[in-house]
Ligand SMILES: Nc1ncnc2c1ncn2[C@@H]1O[C@H](COP(=O)(O)OP(=O)(O)OP(=O)(O)O)[C@@H](O)[C@H]1O
């Protein structure tokens with residue numbers, strides 16, 4: 001990604017999260033993240049999509065400073081910029097990160113039970129960071145926590161306040177997680193597959209909720225998912241990640257109307273609904289052959305080459321740069337493929 | 348005529364939760380799964396999908412109703428007889444981890460049910476294990492590995508291989524692909540379809556993903572608060588839903604190609620009724636835009652509406668205006684379509 005700010009109607013002149021050349025390695029194997037660049041502006045929602053194992057969660061955890069000590073992390077920039085000023089995330093110690101988390105940046109995980117404390121009432125769990133980070137007294141914190149529960153549409157918040165996580169349904173738990181994440185009005189919210197396990201009804205409620213809250217609080221959101229229909233509904237911009245690299249990036253309309261990368265196309269082609277309406281032919285689903293390469297076994301050139309039906313010799317040897325596709329107006333759409341745009345190179 | 352592989356009639360289940368409180372979880376469900384057919388069961392969280400899956404195999408006991416498996420009355424069987432029959436029916440869950448013992452190698456896990464049911468003996472057991480691994484697209488070497496060495500997709504393949512080990516006629520797939528990414532999901536769905544074609548397995552396919560169910564199922568049943576509110580051939584359900592809840596469910600699904608002009612995704616406001624306190628009339632009345640006075644007092648029977656292999660539990664089904672599910676590809680851009688075609692052509696050429 002270049003230094004030019006993404007074209008956006010929201011005020012994104014100074015990104016809330018700005019990452020350059022983020023590389024993460026576990027042990028001696030090839031990096032699991034290899035030169036990731038990301039910007040998320042105020043009130044902007046960036047969707048990160050890609051198959052299982054492509055590096056979505058590692059990206060999120062790196063930004064939150066939550067990777068295990070075994071991870072070797074390098075980046076030329078890791079900035080959190082909000083009203084309280086810019087912070088260089090890479091330079092922070094654990095204590096300082098702890099102070100930012102849940103306060104200026106927060107994360108929602110796929111499985112709420114992993115991050116909810118099973119022996120603490122949900123009310124206390126929401127109120128606690130207000131006391132810890134903002135010095136509110138217990139009464140004020142309770143009032144704000146109840147307000148937050150109401151804001152995430154938890155019915156009967158007073159009764160729920162005193163309940164434990166196991167007494168709630170999955171959808172309610174996820175909302176409680178979001179309330180916890182947002183109660184300190186963070187500048188950055190990272191949501192890692194927050195709706196994957198939920199049915200459409202609850203899913204749509206939670207998507208709307210995140211959307212409302214970002215409009216209201218101007219929160220920058222990184223939304224990780226592999227559900228392209230969800231992406232089409234909520235994304236301002238989309239980053240498609242494969243084997244630790246961003247292979248395509250653009251505004252939602254660019255990805256959904258003008259997808260360029262063979263990997264992006266392949267993700268779409270695996271979707272049942274495209275077959276149901278017989279676009280891809282034969283009535284059969286079209287999964288991507290093979291697997292995401294393991295870190296110990298990364299191809300030298302384009303990492304998608306072994307699975308790509310368009311691959312040519314060059315693809316095996318040289319890494320394609322992430323650049324504006326030929327003929328695009330330099331408006332934020334970028335693709336890393338030697339053969340894009342396909343209709344031209346295929347002649 | 349051979350009886351359907353699974354036939355539920357008037358199936359009912361409730362749970363007591365301390366004191367007098369009774370949760371009515373499944374209320375008089377009747378459905379048939381034909382041989383070699385996929386029956387899709389959809390509905391909101393808590394609507395009773397998993398409970399019906401388990402009741403069907405008698406993993407939990409029903410309060411009332413009958414369950415016929417290939418014509419055999421399951422509820423009349425003794426424990427011993429049931430155990431013998433269990434071989435012919437299997438269940439696969441969303442989390443394949445939960446059904447695999449982490450300390451047991453894959454080969455052993457697959458061999459165990461084969462030995463238990465004496466389907467093969469001696470060296471034939473090993474041979475069968477290899478065959479099963481091959482069927483689900485894994486290599487013979489995988490038998491020596493432990494479950495944790497596999498990621499989501501392969502692990503779900505192992506769960507399927509284990510279900511297949513006993514040569515079942517019916518597999519209940521309870522959100523079996525819900526946690527997988529689109530590509531692995533597509534692989535597993537293709538595998539399930541292949542198995543159906545080659546072995547004639549029938550599926551009771553439970554999922555909250557309407558796109559997946561539409562692709563897989565010949566018939567679909569829509570569940571609300573423990574009752575089937577609509578049932579019929581998949582195409583009809585999508586092209587002409589006759590129950591207000593089905594319509595809402597379809598309208599609430601996210602659209603792949605939204606964009607300007609697309610019908611907006613609508614939310615189903617409110618929540619389903621508590622199973623402890625079901626209303627006297629139609630359970631959907633409190634959320635239904637079509638509800639009239641009668642709906643709140645008198646519950647419509649499961650086939651108060653009937654038409655061409657389809658039924659709906661609604662007083663007003665016949666009056667509802669047409670509402671087809673929007674074709675999500677109608678708004679696909681020409682560039683998208685062209686590149687998708689290039690992809691398919693390139694794949695075909697790569698294969699040739
Ligand atoms: N703690 C760790 N130690 C070693 N390798 C790791 C660790 N965490 C992640 N990885 C590796 O990093 C790669 C990216 O993993 P990541 O969890 O980011 O994938 P993901 O895109 O979030 O996938 P999913 O959709 O399954 O959540 C994988 O190859 C994974 O095995």
Ligand SMILES: Nc1ncnc2c1ncn2[C@@H]1O[C@H](COP(=O)(O)OP(=O)(O)OP(=O)(O)O)[C@@H](O)[C@H]1O
Pocket residue numbers: 199362370372390391392393394395396397398399555622
């Ligand atoms: N053992 C049990 N004791 C009491 N109530 C139960 C029990 N098992 C299920 N229930 C209740 O029965 C109802 C239906 O549950 P079930 O798991 O069948 O729903 P589901 O449609 O599969 O939902 P999901 O989509 O969330 O998996 C729920 O209200 C649930 O709380």
Ligand code: SF4
Pocket residue numbers: 261262263302303304305306308309310311312315316320336337338339340
């Ligand atoms: S660079 Fe080559 S291998 Fe990589 S996606 Fe493009 S065509 Fe395929």
Ligand SMILES: [Mg+2]
Pocket residue numbers: 056057058192
């Ligand atoms: Mg992840």
Ligand SMILES: [Mg+2]
Pocket residue numbers: 396397398521
């Ligand atoms: Mg269930």
